[in-house]
Structure formats: C-alpha cells, structure tokens
Amino acid sequence: xxxxxxxxxxxxxxxxxxxxxxxxxxxxxxxxxxxxxxxxxxxxxxxxxxxxxxxxxxxxxxxxxxxxxxxxxxxxxxxxxxxxxxxxxxxxxxxxxxxxxxxxxxxx
Amino acid sequence: xxxxxxxxxxxxxxxxxxxxxxxxxxxxxxxxxxxxxxxxxxxxxxxxxxxxxxxxxxxxxxxxxxxxxxxxxxxxxxxxxxxxxxxxxxxxxxxxxxxxxxxxxxxxxxxxxx
Numbered sequence: 001x002x003x004x005x006x007x008x009x010x011x012x013x014x015x016x017x018x019x020x021x022x023x024x025x026x027x028x029x030x031x032x033x034x035x036x037x038x039x040x041x042x043x044x045x046x047x048x049x050x051x052x053x054x055x056x057x058x059x060x061x062x063x064x065x066x067x068x069x070x071x072x073x074x075x076x077x078x079x080x081x082x083x084x085x086x087x088x089x090x091x092x093x094x095x096x097x098x099x100x101x102x103x104x105x106x107x108x
Numbered sequence: 109x110x111x112x113x114x115x116x117x118x119x120x121x122x123x124x125x126x127x128x129x130x131x132x133x134x135x136x137x138x139x140x141x142x143x144x145x146x147x148x149x150x151x152x153x154x155x156x157x158x159x160x161x162x163x164x165x166x167x168x169x170x171x172x173x174x175x176x177x178x179x180x181x182x183x184x185x186x187x188x189x190x191x192x193x194x195x196x197x198x199x200x201x202x203x204x205x206x207x208x209x210x211x212x213x214x215x216x217x218x219x220x221x222x
Contacts, residue, residue, distance in 0.1 A: 001171065033209050035155075042204055042212040043155065054210065086155055088209070095168050097145070097157040 002026060002091045004100035011106040018074040020103045022087030025068055032070040033088045034063060036081075037102075043086060047072060074105070082107045110134040112205050112213035120199075120220050126192040130205030130213060131185075138163060138183040142208055146179060146190045148201040149215075156201075161188055195220045 004024040012018045022032060032050050035043035045054055047063035050070060060075045070089075074081055087100040116128035130144070137144065145160040159169035161179045169177045178191040192199060202215040 035209075037155075042215055044212075045209050048209060088155075088157075096170060097160070099147075099155040099157060102154040 002096070002098050004087055004089060004098055006085075006087060006100040006103045008101070009104045009106065011108055012077050013108045014079060015076055018077050018081070018105055020072045020074075020085050020087075020105065021069055022071070022089075022100045023069045024089060024098075024100075026092040027065065027068045027070055027089055029092050030090045030094060032063070032065065034061075034072045035086045035088065037084045037086065046085075077105075077107055079107050081105060110207060110211045112207060112211055114203060114205050114213045114216040116216060116218070118217060118219060120195055120218060121222050122196055122220055123194055126190070126195050126199060126218055126220070128190045128203055128205075128216065128218070129187050130189070131187050132207070133186070136183075137181060137186045137188060144179075144181070144188045145206045145208075147204045147206060148199075149204070150198075150201040158190065158192075158203075197221065 004022050006022050010018055034047040036046045037043040046057050046061045050065040051063040062073045064071050084102045084104050086102045111133045113131045120126045143160040146158040149155050159177050159179050161167045167179050176193045181188045197220050200220045202217050204215045206212045
C-alpha cells in the first residue's frame with residue numbers, strides 16, 4: 001500500500017524556522033496538502049496544492065515541493081504553532097487518499 | 109459557511125455495524141462538484157482516510173477497509189453516511205466527516221466494546 005513518510009517530531013525555539021518533510025513516490029504526480037491539528041480539535045488545512053495557503057492562514061506557513069518530497073515551512077515559529085502536522089496526498093491514480101504519520105512540532 | 113456535524117452511537121459492540129451520519133448545513137450536498145469523506149483517528153495515533161462519495165454518488169474506499177465500508181449520500185436530508193461492518197476494538201476512534209479538504213466536522217468518538 002502507498003505510504004507517506006514524515007519525521008515523528010521536530011523541535012524549534014520561538015522565532016526560528018521549522019521545516020517538516022513528507023516523502024512519497026507519487027508526490028511527483030499528486031499534490032500535497034498539510035493540516036495542523038491541536039489536541040482535541042479537528043485538523044485545519046494550512047497548505048493546499050503543495051504551496052497554496054488558504055485564507056486566514058498566517059503567511060509564516062508555506063509549502064514547497066521537489067520531486068518526491070514536499071516540505072511545510074513555518075517561519076518565525078510562535079508558541080501557538082505547537083501542534084501535530086499531517087501531510088496528505090493521493091496514490092498515483094488520484095483515487096485513494098493517504099495521510100502521513102504526522103509530525104509533532106514542539107516549540108521549545 | 110459550510111458546517112458539518114457527525115452523529116451516531118458512541119458505543120458499538122464487536123462484530124456489529126458502526127453507522128454514522130454527517131449532516132451538512134450552509135450548502136446543499138448535491139450542488140457543486142465535491143467529494144464528501146470520512147476520516148478516523150484512534151486515540152494518540154494518526155489520521156486514516158476511510159473513503160469518500162462524490163456528488164454524483166460514486167465512491168472510493170481505502171483498500172484496507174473496502175470489504176467492510178459503505179458510504180452513501182442522502183440528498184433529501186442533506187446528509188451522507190458511513191457504515192462499517194464487523195467492527196473490532198481496532199475500529200475504536202474519533203470519526204470525522206469532511207467536504208474535500210477544507211471543511212471538517214468536529215469529530216465523534218466511537219468505542220467498540222462489549
């Protein structure tokens with residue numbers, strides 16, 4: 001079955017830049033989406049189609065893609081950005097969704 | 109503003125069928141071209157896509173769950189539903205409904221236990 005691979009955790013100090021990667025064979029063909037999830041809450045879309053930012057999402061959130069790896073970058077990390085982050089994409093045919101295992105972003 | 113709300117039993121016995129409904133407000137489930145999905149999350153674990161139904165009624169399911177899952181639209185009630193058969197403790201999770209990737213329900217906890 002198709003999988004997306006994320007690091008389990010990333011830690012940064014306030015004001016620094018956090019980068020979370022997501023790898024998968026079909027990412028060169030399918031868009032990636034990123035979600036932020038805080039405890040007890042539903043996921044919130046923060047990046048769509050690799051690098052687009054929904055309205056209301058702070059500009060410090062950005063996304064990029066290179067080959068079979070996509071990256072979520074949080075610039076000038078704030079304490080409120082501490083959360084779990086999930087990438088999501090589809091298999092090469094675009095039929096089935098898949099989520100990465102999630103990355104816990106800790107703000108030191 | 110589109111809003112989604114999951115509803116259904118919070119406790120299901122092993123081997124029985126889990127049934128959940130997602131009620132959509134702020135827009136018609138039959139208008140536009142959208143996928144309506146179910147996603148679940150066991151406590152302390154990651155998100156798992158269960159499947160989706162298109163506005164036309166066509167469906168796609170997670171291959172690992174396909175034999176047990178049915179997702180359908182009820183346009184008269186502006187709802188879509190999830191049925192998961194032969195449940196076990198491994199199906200205990202918070203279940204979310206979503207429109208595409210941008211609108212999600214708050215989630216509902218379903219526990220499988222006798």
